[in-house]
Amino acid sequence: MRIAALLTALVCALGWAQERPIQWLQRAQQAEERLAVAGARTVEITAGRTVQRIEERFWRQGARAERIEILTPPERRGEVLLYRGGRWLVMRPNAKEAFEMPHLPIQGAQMLKTAVELVQQGVVLAEMLPEATVLGRSCVVLRLTLARPALQRDEPPRPMFPAAVTLWIDKQTGLALRREVALRDGAPVMRMELTRLELNPRLSPELFVLPPDVVVRPLGGVYETIEEAQRAVGFAIRTPSYLPAGATLERVMVQMRASGQVVVLHYRTPSARFSIFQAFKNRPAEFEGKRRRGRPHAQFWQSGDYWFGIVGSLPKAEIERIAQSLGAPNSDAPATGR
Amino acid sequence: MNCKRFERQIWAYLEGQLPDARAFEAHVGACPRCQRQLEAARATSRALRALPRHPAPENLAAQVRRRIAESPAYPRLGWARVWRRVALAPALGLLTIAAWWGWQAQQTNAPVNTAAEDPTESLVALHEQLEAADWAPSPTPSYFISTGYTR
Amino acid sequence: MDTLSGEARLVERAKAQDEAAFEQIMNLYADRLYSYILRMVGNATDAEDLVQETFLRAYQGLPNFDGRASLGTWLYRIATNLCIDHQRRRARRVPTVSYSGQEDEDGEPAEWDFPDHQTPNPLQAVLNRELEAVVEDAIGKLSPKLRTVLLLYDVEELSYEEIARVLHIPIGTVKSRLNHARAQIQKAVAAYLEDAPAAVQARFAK
Numbered sequence: 219m220r221i222a223a224l225l226t227a228l229v230c231a232l233g234w235a236q237e238r239p240i241q242w243l244q245r246a247q248q249a250e251e252r253l254a255v256a257g258a259r260t261v262e263i264t265a266g267r268t269v270q271r272i273e274e275r276f277w278r279q280g281a282r283a284e285r286i287e288i289l290t291p292p293e294r295r296g297e298v299l300l301y302r303g304g305r306w307l308v309m310r311p312n313a314k315e316a317f318e319m320p321h322l323p324i325q326g327a328q329m330l331k332t333a334v335e336l337v338q339q340g341v342v343l344a345e346m347l348p349e350a351t352v353l354g355r356s357c358v359v360l361r362l363t364l365a366r367p368a369l370q371r372d373e374p375p376r377p378m379f380p381a382a383v384t385l386w387i388d389k390q391t392g393l394a395l396r397r398e399v400a401l402r403d404g405a406p407v408m409r410m411e412l413t414r415l416e417l418n419p420r421l422s423p424e425l426f427v428l429p430p431d432v433v434v435r436p437l438g439g440v441y442e443t444i445e446e447a448q449r450a451v452g453f454a455i456r457t458p459s460y461l462p463a464g465a466t467l468e469r470v471m472v473q474m475r476a477s478g479q480v481v482v483l484h485y486r487t488p489s490a491r492f493s494i495f496q497a498f499k500n501r502p503a504e505f506e507g508k509r510r511r512g513r514p515h516a517q518f519w520q521s522g523d524y525w526f527g528i529v530g531s532l533p534k535a536e537i538e539r540i541a542q543s544l545g546a547p548n549s550d551a552p553a554t555g556r
Numbered sequence: 557m558n559c560k561r562f563e564r565q566i567w568a569y570l571e572g573q574l575p576d577a578r579a580f581e582a583h584v585g586a587c588p589r590c591q592r593q594l595e596a597a598r599a600t601s602r603a604l605r606a607l608p609r610h611p612a613p614e615n616l617a618a619q620v621r622r623r624i625a626e627s628p629a630y631p632r633l634g635w636a637r638v639w640r641r642v643a644l645a646p647a648l649g650l651l652t653i654a655a656w657w658g659w660q661a662q663q664t665n666a667p668v669n670t671a672a673e674d675p676t677e678s679l680v681a682l683h684e685q686l687e688a689a690d691w692a693p694s695p696t697p698s699y700f701i702s703t704g705y706t707r
Numbered sequence: 708m709d710t711l712s713g714e715a716r717l718v719e720r721a722k723a724q725d726e727a728a729f730e731q732i733m734n735l736y737a738d739r740l741y742s743y744i745l746r747m748v749g750n751a752t753d754a755e756d757l758v759q760e761t762f763l764r765a766y767q768g769l770p771n772f773d774g775r776a777s778l779g780t781w782l783y784r785i786a787t788n789l790c791i792d793h794q795r796r797r798a799r800r801v802p803t804v805s806y807s808g809q810e811d812e813d814g815e816p817a818e819w820d821f822p823d824h825q826t827p828n829p830l831q832a833v834l835n836r837e838l839e840a841v842v843e844d845a846i847g848k849l850s851p852k853l854r855t856v857l858l859l860y861d862v863e864e865l866s867y868e869e870i871a872r873v874l875h876i877p878i879g880t881v882k883s884r885l886n887h888a889r890a891q892i893q894k895a896v897a898a899y900l901e902d903a904p905a906a907v908q909a910r911f912a913k
Contacts, residue, residue, distance in 0.1 A: 250693075259694065261692050261693075261694050261696065261697055263685055263688045263689060263692070263697050264688075265680075265681040265682075265684035265685045265688060266677055266680065266681045266684065267677070267681070268678075268681040268685060270685060270697060270700065270701070272694070272696050272697060272700070274694065274696060276694070286694060286695075286696060288696065293767050293768075294700070294705070299695060299696060299699065301695075306695050306699070308699065319695075319699060319702075322695055322698050322699065322702065326690065326691050326692045326693040326694070327693055329691060329693075380691055383691075394693075397691075397693065399688065399691040399692075401684070401687055401688055401691075407684070407688040408688045408689070408691050408692055408697075410692055410693055410694070437703065438703075439702070439703045439704060440702040440703055469702060471702050471703075471704070473704040474625045474704060480679075482682070484683075484686060491683075491686070491687055492683075493679075493682070493683040493686065495679050505676065505679070514680065514683065514684065516676065516679075516680055518676050518679075527676065527679055529679060529680050529682075529683040529684075530683065531687070567886070567889060592897065592900070593893075593897065595900065596893050596894075596896045596897035596900055597889070597893050599838060599896050599900065600842065600889065600892050600893045600896045601861075603838050603839050603841075603842040603896070604842060604857075604861040604862060604892070605861065605862075606839060607839060607842065607843065607862050608742075608839075609738050609739065609742045610738070610741060610742040610745050611738050611741070612737035612738050612740070612741035612758060613741070613755055616733065616737050616741070616755075616758065616759065616762075617730060617733050617734075617737075619755075619759045620733060620759050620762040620763060620766070623759055623760075623763045624763060624766055
């Protein structure tokens with residue numbers, strides 16, 4: 219009896235401890251969906267030794283419309299991204315063409331909603347850290363971590379969530395002024411920070427609308443289906459005959475690299491993502507290598523005239539199965555010739 | 557007209573910019589030092605105009621094309637279009653395809669960015685960047701990475 | 708006038724991703740830019756790298772280039788900036804050798820120096836003492852600020868206005884730097900003519 223009472227008390231205490239964070243998360247989510255905001259922000263993504271840093275201005279009407287103007291990197295300065303009707307368009311100012319991106323799911327905006335659900339389910343733990351100041355504004359600091367990072371074998375798949383997320387939420391408006399996301403244990407991988415904030419800006423409708431004489435074309439290099447991508451590629455794209463349960467092809471990218479074209483098939487499962495790389499003929503330096511240690515799991519091999527690679531947060535065994543369905547040699551044999 | 561003034565006018569004179577050259581030319585005859593200055597200036601002017609144009613290396617265009625292909629160029633329509641042509645028309649002629657494969661063959665010795673580490677890192681990093689971009693509140697990183705821009 | 712509109716048409720086609728047009732632009736400007744960069748940085752290896760980079764940046768910047776502006780000015784500006792950046796990077800790794808003394812003609816500390824400046828044909832200057840070699844050598848000894856202006860005006864034959872736009876300086880400064888540069892070259896030439904045999908002197912009189 220006493221144990222039961224103790225347990226109940228513990229669960230209540232835990233629930234209560236999560237109540238404040240949940241309220242802040244809900245507030246932040248509402249702020250994203252309803253407020254009109256303008257300003258500038260920096261987004262930095264670090265993966266291994268690659269660091270990508272973007273500075274941009276933005277104007278946003280809740281979750282309905284957004285306009286982004288890129289400031290850094292300098293080669294892309296002036297590019298404009300427009301969100302309309304569920305799609306993003308990309309263009310340069312004074313250009314007569316705009317390019318439509320195939321549907322790119324933006325988790326980031328929905329992250330708060332997912333976070334609320336997962337905290338309520340106890341899958342994600344929320345912790346209030348000491349308050350901090352961002353942009354001269356007083357913020358609460360929330361830290362979200364996965365209660366159990368690795369899915370247990372017999373656990374049902376759950377929505378993807380990073381290993382650790384830290385949010386700086388402005389107390390007055392509920393806007394998340396800063397965000398740090400670590401996919402796995404280790405250094406933060408994505409950092410976003412507002413560098414300028416304008417509340418209740420005057421958002422004229424022209425900001426979110428394409429000039430009338432602009433022609434909309436599909437954006438080259440990224441496609442929704444393999445058929446479309448195949449038209450842009452100089453070799454036959456091979457598809458795996460085995461895919462993990464619930465895997466869907468999210469996008470196909472055709473990239474120009476030093477060694478030639480590389481096709482990237484990017485898949486998503488309910489709890490993981492993986493990419494299949496493919497190149498043709500001349501030995502592409504990027505594919506030299508056999509197995510990787512550590513996460514994410516990866517495997518690279520040669521099959522006939524083709525070179526392949528798989529990278530993803532799947533179990534090693536799954537990666538091997540996919541690889542073999544693409545013509546990878548048996549794991550006992552040497553992975554790459556030469 | 558004195559020597560100092562003369563010196564200041566030399567180049568204007570050589571370029572035909574001196575409206576009234578009489579005083580100038582008179583001084584030349586009268587002053588050997590200034591005459592030598594004029595000769596030196598004239599020689600300089602002639603030599604500068606005669607400086608040879610050094611021809612650019614022969615493979616410049618090919619190298620530039622390689623760099624363009626290596627760098628994430630946006631929009632990639634121009635060069636990607638040619639690839640599509642090659643894919644759809646294998647009978648286009650051995651010459652066209654050979655030219656493009658020949659261009660590609662030059663890449664086998666292309667240096668990898670970080671020579672010391674596993675070359676597959678760049679593809680792994682690409683995947684990781686895509687994953688991380690999902691959690692950014694802006695579509696820009698995802699857009700950049702998807703279209704091959706990873707700087 | 709005709710050439711100008713012809714070039715403007717080329718630019719328009721190149722902006723519309725016409726690869727042939729871009730190749731033509733490269734053909735038109737390759738030698739000019741390479742020559743200029745070579746005389747700026749003083750060695751062929753770096754010049755090759757930088758001229759490739761110039762065209763790469765031009766290709767990437769084409770969408771943002773206003774077709775009515777001068778293509779040449781724009782290309783020379785890219786090239787000049789690359790030379791400056793190149794030197795700044797090298798200066799951090801290599802002890803610089805100042806060719807012009809500690810202060811330049813504007814009274815400012817000599818800003819950019821190019822270490823390892825080898826004149827295109829140093830051997831010729833020593834052995835043959837041809838006038839062109841003397842001039843090349845003298846150009847190499849100019850401070851980079853003066854060198855740029857002299858090369859752009861007297862060798863690449865840009866106008867004062869164009870040079871002012873390339874370097875983002877007032878036209879007055881262009882003219883004064885040009886005068887200084889010419890004066891220094893002239894001094895070297897005068898010295899050469901003094902020592903040269905009468906036959907050579909005769910060649911350069913009138």
